[in-house]
Amino acid sequence: MPPSAAKKSPRVPARSGRPAPELIFGDLWTFDPAPETADPKLKPRYDLFIDGRFVAPKSGRYFDSINPANEQKLAEIALAGREDVDAAYAAAQRAFDTTWSRMPGRERAKYLFRIARLLQDRAREFAVAETLDGGKPIKESRDFDVPMTAAHFFYHAGWADKLEYVAPGRRVAPLGVVGQVIPWNFPLLMLAWKLAPALALGNTVVLKPAETTSITCLKFAEILQEAGLPPGVVNFVSGAGDTGAAVVTHPTPAKIAFTGSTEVGKLILRALAGTEKKLTLELGGKAANIVFDDAPLDQAVEGIVNGIFFNQGHVCCAGSRLLVHEPVADAVLAKLKQRIRVLRVGDPMDKNTDIGAINSQAQLRKIEELVASGEKEGAEMFQPACRLPAKGYYFRPTLFSGVTMSHRIAREEIFGPVLSILTFRTVEEAVEKANNTAFGLSAGVWTDKGSRILKLSTELKAGVVWANTYNKFDPTSPFGGYKESGFGREGGRQGLLEYARLGRAD
Ligand code: NAP
Numbered sequence: 001m002p003p004s005a006a007k008k009s010p011r012v013p014a015r016s017g018r019p020a021p022e023l024i025f026g027d028l029w030t031f032d033p034a035p036e037t038a039d040p041k042l043k044p045r046y047d048l049f050i051d052g053r054f055v056a057p058k059s060g061r062y063f064d065s066i067n068p069a070n071e072q073k074l075a076e077i078a079l080a081g082r083e084d085v086d087a088a089y090a091a092a093q094r095a096f097d098t099t100w101s102r103m104p105g106r107e108r109a110k111y112l113f114r115i116a117r118l119l120q121d122r123a124r125e126f127a128v129a130e131t132l133d134g135g136k137p138i139k140e141s142r143d144f145d146v147p148m149t150a151a152h153f154f155y156h157a158g159w160a161d162k163l164e165y166v167a168p169g170r171r172v173a174p175l176g177v178v179g180q181v182i183p184w185n186f187p188l189l190m191l192a193w194k195l196a197p198a199l200a201l202g203n204t205v206v207l208k209p210a211e212t213t214s215i216t217c218l219k220f221a222e223i224l225q226e227a228g229l230p231p232g233v234v235n236f237v238s239g240a241g242d243t244g245a246a247v248v249t250h251p252t253p254a255k256i257a258f259t260g261s262t263e264v265g266k267l268i269l270r271a272l273a274g275t276e277k278k279l280t281l282e283l284g285g286k287a288a289n290i291v292f293d294d295a296p297l298d299q300a301v302e303g304i305v306n307g308i309f310f311n312q313g314h315v316c317c318a319g320s321r322l323l324v325h326e327p328v329a330d331a332v333l334a335k336l337k338q339r340i341r342v343l344r345v346g347d348p349m350d351k352n353t354d355i356g357a358i359n360s361q362a363q364l365r366k367i368e369e370l371v372a373s374g375e376k377e378g379a380e381m382f383q384p385a386c387r388l389p390a391k392g393y394y395f396r397p398t399l400f401s402g403v404t405m406s407h408r409i410a411r412e413e414i415f416g417p418v419l420s421i422l423t424f425r426t427v428e429e430a431v432e433k434a435n436n437t438a439f440g441l442s443a444g445v446w447t448d449k450g451s452r453i454l455k456l457s458t459e460l461k462a463g464v465v466w467a468n469t470y471n472k473f474d475p476t477s478p479f480g481g482y483k484e485s486g487f488g489r490e491g492g493r494q495g496l497l498e499y500a501r502l503g504r505a506d
């Protein structure tokens with residue numbers, strides 16, 4: 001706690017240095033503001049990035065990107081129509097045919113290294129822009145999103161001159177032009193997951209960012225220009241769902257990579273059926289965090305909190321269901337309540353904020369509707385009595401206990417800071433409940449027994465199973481789902497294979 005906060009609060013004993021525990025909760029809210037002050041260097045208007053240049057959309061149409069923390073307009077964003085998407089694909093095809101696919105891997109690697117370093121140079125500026133546009137706390141964009149984005153480019157730069165090891169004994173070639181569509185929850189990181197492996201292999205790209213979070217993507221184009229990336233290798237077409245549909249149904253791309261909702265993923269799957277296009281889909285999730293009675297409960301509680309409240313729960317692999325062993329259920333619930341009372345909800349630009357703004361009004365409405373269904377269906381709700389800012393889109397961290405598998409909050413993706421708590425008695429019941437979902441993206445296991453971790457990691461139908469930790473990411477590690485969470489992997493050698501055409505070695 002900063003000394004100034006102690007001065008302000010008469011309830012904190014001045015001499016002891018450490019306040020009595022029962023005083024901590026109320027007094028955390030009197031923290032002095034600690035706003036991030038770096039300049040995000042935003043332009044009033046962002047054009048499309050096609051063939052290495054910023055160009056106005058053919059329709060002349062723009063839409064507003066707003067700051068969800070205060071509902072103020074940040075910038076105007078170009079709305080790409082079909083003709084703009086055509087121009088982007090034409091540029092990408094030219095770049096593929098004339099430069100990028102012909103360039104030796106070691107040369108492509110230099111561009112990727114340069115991109116990563118340039119982003120590091122401007123890390124604070126990008127973190128602030130990411131937080132303003134998307135609503136996530138500055139400590140997350142600063143300490144997670146931006147460094148992980150750079151890490152993905154570094155990692156794939158390392159692969160670009162070693163492609164013969166991606167599939168030993170086979171010849172590895174790029175697919176061609178790829179079309180990519182990304183969501184709003186990790187705008188920069190999803191861009192890196194898509195661009196870095198595609199470029200390392202020699203593919204060229206047309207990418208559409210999400211409507212509510214296009215700014216950092218279009219700012220990223222400035223980095224590509226600064227890195228001297230040949231024109232047309234990467235093209236950004238901002239816009240709404242129609243622009244996304246134009247990107248995925250265009251005849252040019254050899255592959256489509258999509259991250260977003262299961263609903264749109266199904267539309268894309270249908271649209272591409274019968275074509276020769278390759279497809280990877282990273283869709284929704286309803287992950288279970290499973291806590292056994294032999295788990296270190298305090299660490300588990302930290303992991304559960306991180307798993308669902310990180311980034312306001314706008315995380316496809318969020319641990320949105322807690323399955324807790326009956327003998328420790330009451331203890332875990334009590335610890336969770338205590339922990340979420342001290343989470344700070346509010347201005348995402350404040351370095352002390354734990355839970356920032358919900359990304360959009362539409363997403364806030366969706367969370368409110370599902371939470372109301374939880375109450376109506378009889379689950380018991382707990383929310384701390386924290387004050388929310390008057391303007392902007394905010395939602396209190398929320399726990400639901402007494403949840404059963406038939407409740408909507410146990411089955412549907414809420415994509416907000418809402419945890420549904422269920423209990424179990426045996427390992428078999430835990431596995432059955434965890435797998436009883438249409439999704440299969442991730443899961444968490446908290447136990448002292450290594451053998452139990454190994455058993456569950458094979459029995460849980462999830463692409464990622466974390467053990468005694470949660471939400472850990474690394475560019476070397478493949479990520480992806482089962483069932484309605486999609487197919488294909490991003491990251492690691494497996495992620496590279498999704499962008500490779502394999503042939504016979506000469
Ligand atoms: P969404 O509505 O599916 O949107 C994702 C992207 O698709 C956006 O760029 C969107 O554009 C675009 N889009 C909308 N309609 C389209 C269409 N008919 N054809 C092609 N593109 C279209 O999902 P969201 O609400 O933004 O994102 C949240 C979802 O993403 C959650 O379900 C979450 O679980 C999932 N997600 C999954 C992963 C993963 O790795 N598995 C990672 C992050 C998020 P607009 O923004 O303009 O509508």
Ligand code: MG
Nearest residue numbers: 065066133212
């Ligand atoms: Mg925005």
